[in-house]
Each structure stands twice: as C-alpha cells, then as structure tokens.
Amino acid sequence: MAIAVDHDRYFVVTGGPGSGKTALIDALAARGRARTVEAGRAIIRDQVAIGGPALPWSDPRAFAELMLCWEMRSWHMAAGAEGPVIFDRGIGDVVGYLRLTGLAVPAHVEQAARHFRYNRRIFVAPPWADIFRQDEERKQSFVEAEATFRAMVEVYSSLGYDLLFLPLAPVSRRVAFVEEHIAEIR
16 A cells, blocks of 8 residues: 555656756756756765665675665655655666675565555666766776666566656757656646
C-alpha cells in the first residue's frame, strides 16, 4: 500500500554519474523549484569526514542502506515543500546501485521502491562523454556511468514509471524541457 502523499509533485532526475543531473537540479532550484540533495555524494563526504566505513569502495552494502535512509527521509521532508519537488535521484537508484555492485537487493529495499512513489514520469540523464568528469567523490569511469544509466532505466521501467530522456543540450535547454513536462503533468 502506498503512503497517502501527493507524490505526483515529486519528480526524480536519475541517470549515470557525470551526466549533468545536479547541474540541472541546481538551475531548477535557482528558478525557485524545491529540490533534494543527492544522497551518494553527501554520504561519501560525511563518511570520509568521520572516518566511517560506509563508502562504496569499502562497504557497498552499508553505503546502500545509508542511501535508502537518506532517500526515504528526503521523500518525507518533501511533503513540507510547496509545489513540485525535484529529487536528485530516488529510492529506485538504491535498487540500481545494489544490482550494479552484484549485491542481492534485500526485500525491504524492493518494498521501499514500491511503497515510496514519485510522479509517474522520471527524468533520465543519458551518458554524455563531453561533460563527464571524475573527481574525489565520483570515481566511476565513463563505462561505469553508462552501466549505471542502463541500470536506472531498467529499475525505473520495472517499477512502472514512464521515462523521459533529457536532451544532450545546455542546462538552459534541459531546464526548459523539465519545466515543460512538469507544467504538462500538473
């Protein structure tokens, strides 16, 4: 049974690392859209700062559990925002991450992905070699970014969402694309 929240105003942006998701979400936030913060990068920063073990390169299962907690909390906190909320990834991304790492997806994670719903349309950022960059927190290769993209497409499709692929275009054009589809849905 789904939780009674107006999840139709919850819009997920997903895809592989380095595909421009966060730049798009930052631009939407600058236009006044409510947003969430990506779990993965924040967890990595916090775990490194405290010497914690829940890092994707040392304990991917613990990292996934922290991402799940983060995404569920973001989902609940979004209820207090006005209008549409743009999510920098969602609970389905945790399922995709576990599959990518070759770990079994626990029943509670699958249940969370079915229970905590978002708008039926998910925005997907395709791999984009021209903008892809590695950094201290993004250690994946472009090949891994492509695999992540495919995993997110598979997961969100299997959860019954309709996928809208972002154009490989400047941020301003991507903002217009998202705004157009949000207006159409609402």
